[in-house]
Amino acid sequence: MYRFRTSSGSAKLNLPRIKKKALNSWTAIQDTYFSTKDTFERHKVVFTVSTSVATA
Known part of the structure; x- marks a missing residue:
């Protein structure tokens, strides 16, 4: 499982920022x-027109 780290190093999620x-x-x-x-x-x-010319 991935951990989201804040600047303090804790594993809390910063939900408003996310x-x-x-x-x-x-x-x-x-x-x-x-x-x-x-x-x-x-x-x-x-x-x-470009498509018509290209296919012709």
Whole structure:
């Protein structure tokens, strides 16, 4: 089993810090997803034409 150590060396979990890091990570994932989705939607015609030319 893994132990999470604080600066004092104890095996206590710092749950508020872990929760904050998890929330920040989830927010970053969502931001990346929506940014990528928006890019693809804005360039939908370009991707469609490029794919058609590439397969022809």
